[in-house]
Amino acid sequence: MMSRSIRAALATAVAATALASGTATAQAPTASGRRPSAVVAPRSAVADGPADALSAITASAADAARDRVLRLAKSNLPAEIRTSAWNALRSTRGDAAIEEWLTPGGGYNAAKQRLRDARSRNRAYCEQVVRTHTVSFSPEVRAAAERALKGSDADRAAFVRTGYAEAQKRDRAAREADGRHRQEIAAKDREFVRAMAVNDPGEHVRAAAGWAVRPGSTDADVAEFFGYGWASGAALDLEAYRLRVADAEVRRHHLLTRLIAQAAEAERELLTAADAARARAEAERTWRAVAEHAESARTAWLAEQSAARAQAESWRTVAQLSRESADSVWKNITAPAEARQGDWAAEQAEAGEAASFWKDMADRAREGETRVKS
Known part of the structure; x- marks a missing residue:
């Protein structure tokens, strides 16, 4: 009607x-x-x-x-x-x-x-982490986010407050300790990310790229941008x-x-x-x-x-x-x-x-x- x-x-x-x-x-x-779609009659x-x-x-x-x-x-x-x-x-x-x-x-x-609502925001954050952090690059973060999603409101709040950062540190330490996963960043890749921080059409991708190549950043920061920061900014x-x-x-x-x-x-x-x-x-x-x-x-x-x-x-x-x-x-x-x-x-x-x-x-x-x- x-x-x-x-x-x-x-x-x-x-x-x-x-x-x-x-x-x-x-x-x-x-x-x-x-x-099925907003098409008016001829x-x-x-x-x-x-x-x-x-x-x-x-x-x-x-x-x-x-x-x-x-x-x-x-x-x-x-x-x-x-x-x-x-x-x-x-x-x-x-x-x-x-x-x-x-x-x-x-x-x-x-x-x-x-x-x-804080509970909605926390759940959305956990869901986004699961979507943008792969098991191959960020196994600890991915597992912690999945546990939080299956847990209670308190579990998700704890993950947002401290759990993500703690799992992120464990992943970074594991990559540094394992030579097979240690990634050397070529100068051209760093320059590519630096250009993205200025020219990418996405505001959140630009912010993530800028953080990866901020003064004092390391190869690990750029590797993490390729590993999940880029995808996270794109999702946002x-x-x-x-x-x-x-x-x-x-x-x-x-x-x-x-x-x-x-x-x-x-x-x-x-x-x-x-x-x-x-x-x-x-x-x-x-x-x-x-x-x-x-x-x-x-x-x-x-x-x-x-x-x-x-x-x-x-x-x-x-x-x-x-x-x-x-x-x-x-x-x-x-x-x-x-x-x-x-x-x-x-x-x-x-x-x-x-x-x-x-x-x-x-x-x-x-x-x-x-x-x-x-």
């Missing part, structure tokens, strides 16, 4: 249009048959009347909002967000539950607030990107629902207004607001698409270098680089889809503005 605020305005607009055209009865259409599938045009843009907005929540539910974002999204999708209240979840102070914001960059675009898109869809409802109401009032010129100006303004909002969203997504493309290309280069390099330190980054290349390519594709949706929303809103002028 459509969101309540839009559906109410749309139902009135449909009824008023039917009365004006001499139709005996009119019923607000419903948005049944959800599409123009050929949309009838010429204003009620049909309102129905089409409303259904597209409602479908896109639900699709956005579904993407978050299936994403790699923290479990608090994914679980909350699934709860909204499974609600028997349909699109009303989706609208409330997207509303400021609603389900999404509540889930974000739970992320700030990817999660930060996903959270940022999720935050922005949740706000955009909430505002889109409100703006379309306002435009539908203004168009309804135009049909019976005593001051037609004033009502027409208001209807034009509300549809223009929808178009401007959608165009702003499209511009933002094009920028995100460019950022994701830069990351994907960077990781493709890293993966290739790691496969071709004869230096042993590079073998530690091959698998993470290939995984991140795939992740960022997927983000790039999703950004393109989102930009296309918002372009269509802007086009339809401009059609609405043109329609109420006549």
Whole structure:
């Protein structure tokens, strides 16, 4: 079903249009048959009347909002967000539950607030360590993180507070004692890391690289950057990107629902207004607001698409270098680089889809503005 605020305005607009055209009865259409992605109906599938045009843009907005929540539910974002999204999708209240979840102070914001809980942060930290520290390079850290995940809240807090650093020292001592694992860092590799500290597209990777080549750093610091620091920074960059675009898109869809409802109401009032010129100006303004909002969203997504493309290309280069390099330190980054290349390519594709949706929303809103002028 459509969101309540839009559906109410749309139902009135449909009824008023039917009365004006001499139709005996009119019923607000419903948005049944959800599409798997936020793709609006082709123009050929949309009838010429204003009620049909309102129905089409409303259904597209409602479908896109639900699709956005579904993407978050299936994403790699923290479990608090994914679980909350699934709860909204499974609600028997349909699109009303989706609208409330997207509303400021609603389900999404509540889930974000739970992320700030110390227990959630500690679990997330342990999970990230398991994902980014391999058994071959950091066996002590990996084992300690896995034990913490299987343990209690106190175990995870202890790992974050002191356990990680202690296990890290044991791993470093073992590598230093075992000649087979002692890695000499070539000057060109150190220079490569130094360049990354300035030029890498990821903020957290730049920070990790900068720490590895800080004044007084040793070969062990650079080896650890290749062993887990690079992968850890990359994981943080990817999660930060996903959270940022999720935050922005949740706000955009909430505002889109409100703006379309306002435009539908203004168009309804135009049909019976005593001051037609004033009502027409208001209807034009509300549809223009929808178009401007959608165009702003499209511009933002094009920028995100460019950022994701830069990351994907960077990781493709890293993966290739790691496969071709004869230096042993590079073998530690091959698998993470290939995984991140795939992740960022997927983000790039999703950004393109989102930009296309918002372009269509802007086009339809401009059609609405043109329609109420006549």
